[in-house]
Amino acid sequence: MRRITRNLVVFLLALVVVLLALGALPSYIQTGDPYYVEATAVEEPGPTVDANNLTDRRFPYSVAAIEAAEAGETPARSEAYYTGPVGFKEAFTHTPFDEFGEFRTRNATAVERGAESPVGDTAYVELGGQRYRLEIVRVGAE
Known part of the structure; x- marks a missing residue:
């Protein structure tokens, strides 16, 4: 026994x-090309997701990009996200694609699909009266 x-x-x-x-x-x-969330302050009106209640624990990529835009960085990007091999990593980690999915759930009219879905997805968020255009971009290996 x-x-x-x-x-x-x-x-x-x-x-x-x-x-x-x-x-x-x-x-x-960290394999493959990195994906980033880029933020750009925009003036045109339109539907948005309220970003006043976004936390950096739940939306680290989007919050980092918005903070970079507020600081005047060019380009205003989040930290890189690498997809990893054969989709294994996505099942176990938080991704920028998860964040845009949540934006779509909160206000589908504030999110546009990119031509190279999900690369090029665009979400519009509003923080403190400023509207930001967030986009998932893929940058060649650096």
Whole structure:
């Protein structure tokens, strides 16, 4: 009985380690061309998503791009997101595409599909009375 219990405990510990690795390691994969969210302040009116309640924990790419635009950076981009091999990473990490999906859920009229979907997707958000155009862009390997 002790041998079975020991083997079960070892198996469960190994399973926990594997599951933790699957949750943590994909964020370190940096293969392929990087994707960014770029923000541009715009003046034209139109439908928007309210960005006053966006947090950098839930929308890190969009918030970083807006902050870069407010700071006057050119181009005003978020940190890079790398897709990783065969779509494995997307299942375990947060992506800019997730953020634009949430924008679409909040106000579908404020999000436009890009010709190279999802690259080129555009969302319009409003923060503190300023309207921003957010776009997912793919930049060649740097």
